[in-house]
Amino acid sequence: MESLYNSFGDKPFVGFWRFRKPGLVIKDPEVVKTILFQDFKNFHQNGFRVDPHLDPLVHKNPFMIAGEEWKTTRQTLTPSFTNSKLKPLLPLMEEVAAELVQYLRTNCHTCGPDGFEAKDLSSKYTMEMVATCAFGIKGESFKNPNAKLREMTMQVVRPGFIKNIEFMIIQFLPSLAALLKIRLMPKEVDEFFRSIVRDVLADREKKNTTRNDYIQNLIYLKKKAEETGGSYTEEDITGHAVTFMTDGFETSSITMGFIMHHLSQNPHIQEAMWKEVKKAREENQGQLPFEVLMELPLLDQVIHETLRLHPPLMALEKVCTTPTTLRASDGTEVHAPRGLLCVVPLRGLHKDPRFFHDPERFDPDRFSPGRKSDIPKCTYLGFGGGPRQCLGMRFALQQIKLGLASIVENFVIKTTPRTPKVIEQDPTYFLACAKDGLWVRFEERKTAG
Numbered sequence: 210m211e212s213l214y215n216s217f218g219d220k221p222f223v224g225f226w227r228f229r230k231p232g233l234v235i236k237d238p239e240v241v242k243t244i245l246f247q248d249f250k251n252f253h254q255n256g257f258r259v260d261p262h263l264d265p266l267v268h269k270n271p272f273m274i275a276g277e278e279w280k281t282t283r284q285t286l287t288p289s290f291t292n293s294k295l296k297p298l299l300p301l302m303e304e305v306a307a308e309l310v311q312y313l314r315t316n317c318h319t320c321g322p323d324g325f326e327a328k329d330l331s332s333k334y335t336m337e338m339v340a341t342c343a344f345g346i347k348g349e350s351f352k353n354p355n356a357k358l359r360e361m362t363m364q365v366v367r368p369g370f371i372k373n374i375e376f377m378i379i380q381f382l383p384s385l386a387a388l389l390k391i392r393l394m395p396k397e398v399d400e401f402f403r404s405i406v407r408d409v410l411a412d413r414e415k416k417n418t419t420r421n422d423y424i425q426n427l428i429y430l431k432k433k434a435e436e437t438g439g440s441y442t443e444e445d446i447t448g449h450a451v452t453f454m455t456d457g458f459e460t461s462s463i464t465m466g467f468i469m470h471h472l473s474q475n476p477h478i479q480e481a482m483w484k485e486v487k488k489a490r491e492e493n494q495g496q497l498p499f500e501v502l503m504e505l506p507l508l509d510q511v512i513h514e515t516l517r518l519h520p521p522l523m524a525l526e527k528v529c530t531t532p533t534t535l536r537a538s539d540g541t542e543v544h545a546p547r548g549l550l551c552v553v554p555l556r557g558l559h560k561d562p563r564f565f566h567d568p569e570r571f572d573p574d575r576f577s578p579g580r581k582s583d584i585p586k587c588t589y590l591g592f593g594g595g596p597r598q599c600l601g602m603r604f605a606l607q608q609i610k611l612g613l614a615s616i617v618e619n620f621v622i623k624t625t626p627r628t629p630k631v632i633e634q635d636p637t638y639f640l641a642c643a644k645d646g647l648w649v650r651f652e653e654r655k656t657a658g
């Protein structure tokens with residue numbers, strides 16, 4: 210998609226064919242605005258769908274559904290991602306951040322000259338975050354490289370060659386997928402997640418306990434539905450907890466991995482981050498309260514600049530559901546028929562020199578209060594945009610900021626002989642991923658604490 214984007218200069222649209230179906234790559238931010246915001250109702254459907262009978266848990270994911278079903282689900286889940294629900298998660302998250310620091314302390318001297326693969330390291334942290342915050346369990350990711358939760362999740366988010374082909378059949382030849390009964394989530398994984406949720410519900414019921422986590426919010430939704438004659442089932446709880454895992458775990462670990470890579474190459478930015486976190490702690494009696502953590506400006510800029518260079522979801526795919534005339538800023542018009550696939554190429558837009566000067570350079574200052582407003586609207590969309598913008602954005606920012614703050618307070622991230630000079634995309638993977646890994650090492654900060 211990126212080469213298609215780059216091959217057509219300043220043209221606002223590029224047409225393409227996929228399995229005999231026409232598609233349109235959008236290169237003009239005005240048209241992106243039309244699709245994501247102004248005429249959202251005509252493009253409310255994502256280009257990904259699964260069969261609700263074959264993949265009932267995946268079908269609960271707001272990303273996979275459309276129309277009224279999406280609207281109701283999104284409205285039901287949105288309150289769980291407000292600050293008032295995220296703030297109580299902080300103590301649980303701090304336990305995981307402490308585990309990460311401990312893990313690095315124990316292993317940073319013995320990990321060998323190549324250091325750690327940053328994405329793999331981050332995935333232990335984000336897996337543990339989702340385990341405790343969404344499911345209310347321990348994932349054992351730091352202790353056991355073959356932990357069951359990780360292994361099961363990987364089967365869905367990191368498929369191998371055969372799974373990739375099955376995935377393509379599900380997306381592009383859905384009737385064949387139905388005929389062959391090909392599912393995105395293997396039966397064994399489906400049953401594993403159902404059993405986790407069943408055990409957590411039974412345990413809380415038996416002990417009559419509650420916990421400040423996401424699954425508790427879902428339990429309240431079920432109780433409320435029972436009291437008011439509505440419908441919210443155990444399968445809904447499981448599906449929505451699984452959504453947290455499938456959408457939140459890998460995207461966040463990809464982002465953290467790339468951040469560590471860039472920090473290893475930019476010691477001055479790392480130093481400035483350390484000073485920012487240190488000052489915030491000093492001003493808050495040694496604590497990093499939720500409101501303070503979420504507002505640390507440099508941490509925020511570093512995350513967004515990393516997402517600009519490496520958006521985990523490299524493109525958004527939206528289906529036109531009502532014929533619409535798309536008008537570009539140079540006056541070109543395209544009449545989008547029903548069913549047309551419109552691709553918003555996040556990576557292409559994010560690296561377009563028309564919108565970002567010296568686009569390959571890692572420069573978090575682009576997102577500073579003084580310069581942020583220079584970024585043209587709808588050219589930076591790391592978390593997407595419009596009514597379907599990432600539901601878990603604030604949770605993602607919270608966990609990444611806490612992880613980064615904990616790392617820079619205690620360690621200095623350095624390059625290793627294996628740190629890549631140029632990052633090549635892994636062609637077998639549908640999310641952003643460095644083909645040869647991102648290698649970094651950690652030196653304990655002498656002035657820690």
Ligand code: HEM
Pocket residue numbers: 270271272273283452453454456457458460461464516520521522525590591592593594595596597598599600601602604605
């Ligand atoms: C750095 C981490 C993350 C990134 C970069 C990211 C990015 C995105 C993007 C680009 C979209 C598509 C938005 C659109 O269509 O306009 C999306 C959707 C979504 N994300 Fe995230 N995401 C992240 C973390 C999370 C987390 C932690 C969750 C946890 C629940 C989550 C849940 C979702 C859901 C449910 C949707 C579908 C929303 C809808 O269609 O209504 N994401 N995300």
